[in-house]
Amino acid sequence: MVIVRHSGFTLLELLVVLALLAMTYALIPPMFSLGGSTAELKAGARQVAAGLRKARSQAIASRSESTLTLNVESRSFVLSGDDTPRILPRQAEIGVYTAQGEVLDANNAAIRFYPDGSSTGGRVTLAMGERKYLIDVDWLTGQTEILDTP
Template sequence: MARTTITGSAAGSTLIEMMAVMLIIAMLASLVVATVPGTGRSKLKALALQTAALLRRERLAAILTGQSRLVSLDGNARTIVGQGGTIAVPRDVMIDVTGVDEFWSGRRAVVRFEPDGASTGAVLKFSWENVRYEVDVNWYNGRVAVDLP
């Protein structure tokens, strides 16, 4: 009876090696996605919430100071400008403003808050690809609400 012995390594790869390669590829892909510039859903949501916070601050300032406060949109600089601060809008975000059709200091009017808390009312729609967030300002009581999908 003849015995045969196989010595050396077998050709091919094991399941553990394949899993390790797939894990490395997945980690590299996640790094690439994280470093690619662009707005994304989370940045768009943050933009809508920052805008709502600016509008709420302007309303409160109008009530506390007894003077009207203006918020406008600077299309050239892509900023939302309030008397208490500005918010930069990324280039890949579309803004649709429904409200007062005026220009204040060369910028498109967004909303004016009155000392009694009322406002001219406005709807700001921020969209990026298929994602859209709305910031609504009630004309009667000046309440600012964010419509999150």
Template structure:
């Protein structure tokens, strides 16, 4: 049995506990939204690095096999594909503006690499959160590199 009034009033009320839980939930939501934003940025950066590597691999493959190789750009499907099966899908939030030659037969646009190491060249401008990243393929050397603008 309680011997004084202070022992019966010790502890927290249900209202106080609910207020603390609401504050914790709001804090967790804020942290999660920051984490989600960072995850999207990491996916976009990773895609750009992988896209650059895909074009470099296509050039290497053309030189090694002594036959032309192409990387097709399917804007509707949001996909870059190397002849032979390897492909990359663009993550959400990333936009694409491709400035490359379009084939006369109406097929998908592609950057072609030749056994000499040269290519048809082109520029892929990726937009992400107000910034533009250019993936440029030099027509003479076939070199691919990403630049932030």
């Protein structure tokens, strides 16, 4: 009598392989998106810093006060004299530390620049996961600096 062996895979083996593939596909996309999110967060920090520098330059050039107002709920900011909101990354957590008189309401706060280049000072934080950028504004000079915290 001849024994015939059927080569192939059992149903259980196929299910195990499919489960492993499903787990792999679920884990790989988040790994690739981390780099993009970090770059997007850094671009947002640079955008805020550029807005702060522009507000300072406007105050000096126009010899009048200029503000940058941040809305933490809509994740955006506007410069005085320009109603166009600049949108920040929607995944970013935003914090604003400024003078008490510049806190407009629960969601809006401003950093004010004076004609001599000084400001109310403050800090804007943009965070996403473990990554955080601090945008500091010196009250005396109005200079803006981006600090990268690991």
